[in-house]
Every structure is written in C-alpha cells, then in structure tokens.
Amino acid sequence: MAGVVAAPAGQAGLAAAPARGLPADSTPWLLLAPATLALVILFLLPIGYVLLLSVTDPAVSIAHYRRIFSVPLYTRVLFNTFTTALTVTGVCLLLGYPVAYVMARRSDWVSTALLICVAVCFWTGFIVRTYAWLVILGNKGPVVAVYQAFGFGAPPRLLFTTFSSILGMVHILLPYMVLALYSVMKKIDPNLLRASASLGARPAASFRAVYLPLTLPGVVNGSILVFTICLGFFITPILLGTPKDMMISQLINQQIEELLAWGFASAVAVVLLVATSIVLAVYNRFAGLDRLWG
Amino acid sequence: MGTGYLRLRNVVKSYDGRVNAVDDIGIDIAKGEFITFLGPSGSGKTTTLMMIAGFEEPTSGTIELDGKDLTRQKPYERNIGVVFQNYALFPHMTVAKNVAFPLKMRGAPRGDIARRVDEALDLVGLRAFAGRYPRELSGGQQQRVALARGLVFRPDVLLLDEPLGALDKNLREQMQVELKRIHREVGITMVYVTHDQTEAMTMSDRVAVFNQGKLEQVAPPLEAYHRPATRFVGEFIGDSNFLAGRLDPAGTLLVDGVGEIGGVGPRPGLGGGGPVHVLIRPERLRVPAQEAPTSFAKVVKMVVGGTVNYGDSLLLIGKMGEVPLRVRVSGGQSSAIQEGAVISVGWALEDMHLIAKA
Ligand SMILES: Nc1ncnc2c1ncn2[C@@H]1O[C@H](COP(=O)(O)OP(=O)(O)O)[C@@H](O)[C@H]1O
Ligand SMILES: [Mg+2]
Numbered sequence: 001m002a003g004v005v006a007a008p009a010g011q012a013g014l015a016a017a018p019a020r021g022l023p024a025d026s027t028p029w030l031l032l033a034p035a036t037l038a039l040v041i042l043f044l045l046p047i048g049y050v051l052l053l054s055v056t057d058p059a060v061s062i063a064h065y066r067r068i069f070s071v072p073l074y075t076r077v078l079f080n081t082f083t084t085a086l087t088v089t090g091v092c093l094l095l096g097y098p099v100a101y102v103m104a105r106r107s108d109w110v111s112t113a114l115l116i117c118v119a120v121c122f123w124t125g126f127i128v129r130t131y132a133w134l135v136i137l138g139n140k141g142p143v144v145a146v147y148q149a150f151g152f153g154a155p156p157r158l159l160f161t162t163f164s165s166i167l168g169m170v171h172i173l174l175p176y177m178v179l180a181l182y183s184v185m186k187k188i189d190p191n192l193l194r195a196s197a198s199l200g201a202r203p204a205a206s207f208r209a210v211y212l213p214l215t216l217p218g219v220v221n222g223s224i225l226v227f228t229i230c231l232g233f234f235i236t237p238i239l240l241g242t243p244k245d246m247m248i249s250q251l252i253n254q255q256i257e258e259l260l261a262w263g264f265a266s267a268v269a270v271v272l273l274v275a276t277s278i279v280l281a282v283y284n285r286f287a288g289l290d291r292l293w294g
Numbered sequence: 295m296g297t298g299y300l301r302l303r304n305v306v307k308s309y310d311g312r313v314n315a316v317d318d319i320g321i322d323i324a325k326g327e328f329i330t331f332l333g334p335s336g337s338g339k340t341t342t343l344m345m346i347a348g349f350e351e352p353t354s355g356t357i358e359l360d361g362k363d364l365t366r367q368k369p370y371e372r373n374i375g376v377v378f379q380n381y382a383l384f385p386h387m388t389v390a391k392n393v394a395f396p397l398k399m400r401g402a403p404r405g406d407i408a409r410r411v412d413e414a415l416d417l418v419g420l421r422a423f424a425g426r427y428p429r430e431l432s433g434g435q436q437q438r439v440a441l442a443r444g445l446v447f448r449p450d451v452l453l454l455d456e457p458l459g460a461l462d463k464n465l466r467e468q469m470q471v472e473l474k475r476i477h478r479e480v481g482i483t484m485v486y487v488t489h490d491q492t493e494a495m496t497m498s499d500r501v502a503v504f505n506q507g508k509l510e511q512v513a514p515p516l517e518a519y520h521r522p523a524t525r526f527v528g529e530f531i532g533d534s535n536f537l538a539g540r541l542d543p544a545g546t547l548l549v550d551g552v553g554e555i556g557g558v559g560p561r562p563g564l565g566g567g568g569p570v571h572v573l574i575r576p577e578r579l580r581v582p583a584q585e586a587p588t589s590f591a592k593v594v595k596m597v598v599g600g601t602v603n604y605g606d607s608l609l610l611i612g613k614m615g616e617v618p619l620r621v622r623v624s625g626g627q628s629s630a631i632q633e634g635a636v637i638s639v640g641w642a643l644e645d646m647h648l649i650a651k652a
Pocket of ligand 2: 341
C-alpha cells in the first residue's frame with residue numbers, strides 16, 4: 001500500500017525539477033502557443049478588424065447593416081445568394097447521389113473509373129474549369145456548333161446567364177458532394193441490403209427503408225459543404241453569370257473595388273460570416289447523425 | 295432422410311468463368327432437418343448458401359424447394375431467412391423495428407406485427423430489449439435479434455452463415471444450445487454453415503462436408519466421424535491416424551509398418567488388392583496394462599515422442615517404426631507414461647475403417 005501511495009509523489013518530484021519557475025503543467029500550453037498565435041494573427045485579428053470597420057467606417061454607427069437589410073438591391077443579393085446556393089446544392093445532390101451510389105456499390109473497373117474522374121475534377125483548378133465552360137458554351141463552342149449543324153437556327157443565349165453560372169458552380173462543387181456521399185456509402189455493409197432482400201423487401205423498398213436512411217449523414221455532410229462553399233462563391237458567377245444574379249461576394253468586391261466603401265463591404269462580409277456560422281451551427285446539432293448510426 | 299424438401303441438383307457456380315467455386319453439388323435436405331455445411335475456408339459453403347438464398351445465381355444446375363424450382367427467383371420472392379455472421383441488423387432501427395421489418399414488407403396488419411414481434415423476441419429471450427438500438431446490445435444479443443428477425447416471418451428455410459463465428463467460446467457454446475432449442479421449438483429447416491467441426495458434430499442431424507467446391511460426404515455426424523467416405527473427411531473431422539495398406543481378395547490387410555492383419559474380410563468396393571487408407575481414431579487405440587487381450591487384432595510397439603495433457607485425456611504422439619501415431623488415453627491412466635517410453639498399443643478389427651485410395 002505504501003509503495004502505491006509513494007509513486008505519484010515521486011513522479012510529482014520529477015516533473016517539478018525541470019520546471020524552472022514555470023508551473024509544472026505549462027508544457028502543453030507552450031506547445032499550443034504557435035498554433036494559437038497563428039490563429040489569432042491570421043484569423044481572429046482580421047475578422048475583428050472587419051467587424052470594427054463595419055461599425056466605424058466612415059462613422060460609428062450601425063447604418064451599414066440597416067442599409068443591407070432595407071435597400072431592395074441588397075436584400076435581393078442576399079436572397080439571390082441563398083437561393084443560388086440552395087439550387088446548386090439541390091442539383092449537386094440529385095446528380096451526385098447516383099454517381100456515388102454506383103461508385104460505392106460496384107467493385108469493378110466502373111467504380112475505379114468514376115473515382116478517377118471525380119478526383120481529376122476535384123484536383124483541376126476551378127478557374128481552369130470555369131474557363132472551360134466559357135469555351136464550351138461560347139459562340140464558337142461545340143454546343144453552338146452542334147446546334148447549328150442540326151439546322152435549328154440561332155442558338156439560345158447560353159453564356160452569361162443564370163443557367164451557365166449555376167452549371168459552372170455545380171460542376172465545381174459536384175466532386176465535394178460525390179466524395180461526401182461516397183465516404184458514407186462505402187461504409188454501409190452490403191449484407192444489409194442482402195438481409196433486407198431476404199426479408200422480403202423489393203429493391204425500391206430496400207432503398208427507401210434501409211439504404212437511404214443510412215446515407216443521410218452523407219447527404220447532410222455533402223449538402224452543408226456545398227452550401228457553405230457556394231455562399232461565398234465569387235469567380236465563377238462573375239465569369240459565367242449575369243450582373244442581375246449578383247452574389248454576396250461580388251457585392252463585397254464591387255463595394256471595395258469600385259466604391260472604396262470599406263465600411264459597407266465589411267458589414268456585408270460580416271453578414272456572410274454570420275449566415276455561414278448559422279448554417280454550421282445548425283449542422284452541429286445534426287452532426288450526431290454520423291455517430292447515431294456509426 | 296432422403297425426402298428432399300430443399301433439393302440442389304448439379305449446382306455449379308463459377309465467379310470468373312474458369313474456376314468453379316462450387317462444383318456439381320447435389321444434396322437433398324429434409325423438411326425440419328438441421329443440416330450443417332462443414333468445410334475449410336474457401337471450400338464453397340457460403341457460395342452455396344448464397345445461391346439458396348438467391349443472392350448469387352448458379353452457373354448451372356437447379357435449386358428446388360418443396361417441388362418448386364427456385365433457381366431464377368429473386369431473394370425477395372423466396373421465403374427463406376438468412377442470418378449473417380456479422381448480424382446485418384439495420385443500425386437505424388430499434389430491435390423491435392428490425393424484427394418487424396419482414397412482416398411490414400409482407401404487409402401484415404399492425405396488431406399482427408406487434409404480437410408476432412413479441413413472440414419472436416420471447417423466443418430468443420430479448421423482449422426487454424425491444425426499444426434498444428443494435429449498437430446498444432452485445433454481440434450475442436445482436437445475434438439473437440438477427441435470429442428472431444430471420445424466424446419471425448416463418449420462412450420455409452433458415453440459412454445461417456457462421457452465425458457464431460464472432461462470439462467468444464463460452465458464448466458460442468451457450469448459443470449452440472439455444473439454437474438447438476429454437477430448432478426443436480420451431481421445427482424449421484435449418485442450413486448451418488461452419489468451419490468448426492465440433493459445432494457441426496454437436497448440433498447437426500447431418501453434416502455435408504465441403505472440400506474445394508465439392509461435396510465429400512453427407513451423413514449424420516457420428517457416421518461421418520466413424521465411417522468417413524474420404525480421407526479428407528476423416529482428417530477434417532476429429533483427430534486421426536491414417537495408415538497405408540492393401541486389402542487382398544482373401545480379406546487379409548497388409549498395413550505398411552505394421553504387417554498383416556487377418557480376418558478383415560472382403561469389403562464392398564475394396565477387395566481388389568488395391569491400396570487403401572486405414573483410419574484408426576486415436577481414442578480407439580488402447581494401451582493395455584499387462585498382457586494384451588486376445589480380442590485385439592494387432593498389438594504394436596510405439597516410442598512416445600511427446601505428450602499433451604488435456605486433463606480429462608492424454609494425447610501420446612509418437613512413432614511406430616517409421617509411421618507416426620497418435621494415441622489418446624483417458625486422464626486417469628496417464629501418469630505412468632513418460633516421453634521416450636516404449637509402450638504397447640493395440641486395436642481391434644472394428645477400430646479400423648478402410649477407405650479406397652482415390
Ligand atoms: N464474390 C466473389 N467473387 C469472386 N470469387 C468469390 C466470391 N465469393 C467467393 N469467391 C471464391 O469462391 C470460393 C468459395 O468461397 P466461399 O463460398 O466464400 O467459401 P467458404 O464460405 O466455404 O469459405 C473461394 O475461392 C472464394 O475466393
Ligand atoms: Mg464463408
């Protein structure tokens with residue numbers, strides 16, 4: 001018994017020896033210091049500065065925020081940003097789910113080929129992919145050429161429309177959705193579907209009652225990912241979209257570049273930040289989904 | 295046992311078009327029978343089971359149930375329950391929902407479902423756990439839920455693929471007893487897959503021994519043990535001594551390293567003087583205390599090379615001349631025998647089982 005009691009005392013003595021004036025348990029904090037410092041300097045300070053600007057530039061007031069939520073032009077940008085993000089998320093989900101399903105359920109070359117396609121998409125820069133759409137949908141592009149080859153006459157306007165903007169964003173964000181779904185689907189035991197079939201469930205019923213519920217964590221993960229990235233999208237809507245579909249980031253850029261309205265731009269940025277945080281907070285409540293069925 | 299409720303006829307399955315994972319299996323399973331597919335890993339047991347369940351389609355051959363051809367039916371059109379080794383319980387459903395699933399899929403009325411789920415959970419002793427999720431149960435409990443789910447819709451046949459493989463030894467033995475009780479109570483036809491010969495011996499009405507996709511023997515466990523049809527079966531089930539020999543038409547057996555043993559008698563299919571395997575189970579070999587009794591067909595000298603003490607029995611591993619020999623004696627008579635000792639070992643005619651050499 002005595003030995004058991006003595007041991008911790010001995011350890012405490014050892015730990016205290018090299019402390020040289022610092023508290024004995026300061027080592028973890030010292031190790032964390034560089035990361036904390038980087039986080040504060042690179043992240044918290046700029047955000048704090050933006051926050052400060054939004055209520056102090058050019059004068060101390062919350063007038064910028066009032067303007068954002070009362071001037072129709074700006075509320076329309078907010079509304080448009082959210083509906084665009086929702087549309088893109090929905091289209092990504094509809095297109096991505098079957099792709100991820102095939103990737104996860106087949107174990108032959110089809111699965112490998114799809115995975116390579118998705119990965120190549122994922123690693124190709126999004127500016128490159130955006131410019132590719134400029135070429136494909138442009139006046140001298142293949143779509144127009146095919147259209148005219150069939151003699152349908154003058155092609156409809158494809159580029160610089162809501163359609164092309166959403167198409168571009170879907171293209172860029174689809175890999176995120178597919179990979180988020182795939183990682184969840186791959187973990188689903190194939191025997192569950194066999195079990196369900198042996199218990200009398202037809203394929204459609206198996207999918208509805210077993211597969212779909214088990215992939216919901218992937219649906220939530222992928223949708224959150226795509227939605228939040230889409231909220232802050234900038235280059236693609238500028239290059240492929242129309243000014244009337246302006247998104248929040250474009251508004252921020254416009255305010256700074258063209259009007260040097262730092263205060264107002266900061267306020268818009270804060271609104272974007274808060275909106276994203278709300279989405280993530282809601283997600284956090286549902287994050288249990290993953291663990292619930294793990 | 296040849297009435298053939300579930301019949302497999304010349305069933306062949308090849309995954310790659312070159313090798314047959316299951317090679318011309320034919321077997322008749324009686325209604326209410328507990329039959330075990332026994333064989334080493336990779337011998338085609340699971341593949342055969344998956345074809346009965348309908349998850350895999352045979353490359354050729356037919357599967358019949360109660361006179362109807364099942365071969366091309368989808369799994370959900372058959373009325374066959376499956377219990378998987380990893381349980382395959384639906385993780386997002388409670389125990390009660392899992393067990394209710396097959397009834398719901400069949401459109402059973404609500405009240406009916408509740409009553410039958412309760413009955414099924416009673417059968418496996420898990421009524422109190424109805425509201426839990428699978429992840430909140432132990433392995434043994436999950437396996438019992440899988441069993442309840444596989445039985446609740448009164449399938450024609452229940453297939454079990456190494457259902458106890460993931461459980462520890464004590465729990466496994468407990469579940470073996472439980473499974474037998476359930477089989478008695480429900481009276482359903484069960485096809486059980488295992489690579490554990492003890493499990494097969496203790497539970498089955500008959501065992502079907504698989505080797506490299508082929509059926510070696512289908513027989514009651516004791517028959518497979520005492521009268522294996524092939525050397526493979528003799529070696530796979532239980533401990534064995536195989537001696538090489540030749541049986542002449544007069545009924546005299548000449549065993550390599552032992553000599554002549556007379557009076558073995560003509561045996562059907564073996565008399566032509568061709569080579570035979572002579573199987574003698576280690577526990578059938580006896581170590582006489584003093585003079586060997588005259589009932590022995592042969593007494594030989596064996597040099598004990600090593601001993602393994604199991605408490606209830608002692609295994610002597612040694613050599614009779616150049617031929618290795620394993621002898622199992624009961625625990626009580628063990629103390630006197632040391633390594634390096636030379637002992638007499640004898641056996642009677644009926645302790646030998648002869649198998650034609652392929
Ligand atoms: N889905 C599959 N695709 C290709 N080969 C398979 C598949 N399933 C099993 N096999 C092969 O078939 C043979 C029999 O396997 P299996 O039926 O699982 O044996 P057991 O259940 O007796 O261990 C093995 O050689 C295995 O590699
Ligand atoms: Mg198997």
